[in-house]
Amino acid sequence: EAGVAQSPRYKIIEKRQSVAFWCNPISGHATLYWYQQILGQGPKLLIQFQNNGVVDDSQLPKDRFSAERLKGVDSTLKIQPAKLEDSAVYLCASSSLRMRADTQYFGPGTRLTVL
Amino acid sequence: GNSVTQMEGPVTLSEEAFLTINCTYTATGYPSLFWYVQYPGEGLQLLLKATKADDKGSNKGFEATYRKETTSFHLEKGSVQVSDSAVYFCALLNYGQNFVFGPGTRLSVLP
Numbered sequence: 001e002a003g004v005a006q007s008p009r010y011k012i013i014e015k016r017q018s019v020a021f022w023c024n025p026i027s028g029h030a031t032l033y034w035y036q037q038i039l040g041q042g043p044k045l046l047i048q049f050q051n052n053g054v055v056d057d058s059q060l061p062k063d064r065f066s067a068e069r070l071k072g073v074d075s076t077l078k079i080q081p082a083k084l085e086d087s088a089v090y091l092c093a094s095s096s097l098r099m100r101a102d103t104q105y106f107g108p109g110t111r112l113t114v115l
Numbered sequence: 116g117n118s119v120t121q122m123e124g125p126v127t128l129s130e131e132a133f134l135t136i137n138c139t140y141t142a143t144g145y146p147s148l149f150w151y152v153q154y155p156g157e158g159l160q161l162l163l164k165a166t167k168a169d170d171k172g173s174n175k176g177f178e179a180t181y182r183k184e185t186t187s188f189h190l191e192k193g194s195v196q197v198s199d200s201a202v203y204f205c206a207l208l209n210y211g212q213n214f215v216f217g218p219g220t221r222l223s224v225l226p
Contacts, residue, residue: 003158041219042119042206043216045213048213091158093158093159104161104214105158106159
């Protein structure tokens with residue numbers, strides 16, 4: 001079974017530029033999560049999708065971050081414009097509705113550096 | 116609110132040494148507790164979990180016991196290997212809510 005795929009793995013941009021990250025969850029997983037992991041901190045949930053609907057986006061900075069999950073499969077997370085404090089690893093995770101909510105599978109992450 | 120505190124790293128040990136990584140939590144209700152591991156260049160992987168007080172989670176020689184009286188979930192391993200070098204995250208999950216992760220503890224095991 002293929003795991004959660006993310007791209008790109010690394011991205012360096014200047015502040016005020018835009019950037020987008022892509023996630024392909026495990027096949028059949030209805031729930032998809034985006035986390036932000038700042039250096040020296042644990043992951044923090046940004047947004048949770050179930051199929052193509054948003055379940056929780058309470059910690060997403062909506063003035064600059066947006067996410068979508070068209071057709072309930074792949075997802076894209078966008079930052080526009082980026083700030084220095086957005087430098088972090090962005091993790092995508094997925095889980096199946098048939099599993100317990102605590103069974104999440106994580107991708108390798110995208111490391112973003114904002115200069 | 117819910118929070119998780121872990122011992123600061125990095126922790127550096129020699130191969131076959133005993134490992135303890137402390138984790139304490141603050142939460143309402145009765146959360147489930149987890150340890151995740153992140154190897155270099157990889158995503159987080161579930162290492163073990165416990166869903167109620169006095170439960171012991173175990174996997175790959177690692178153990179942790181859910182201690183409600185001390186609100187702790189310390190990770191232990193009797194004999195670490197070089198391949199255990201990674202970052203370890205303690206986390207909690209309350210019913211109907213989302214994961215809360217600790218800051219992580221980096222472990223380096225020297226041959």
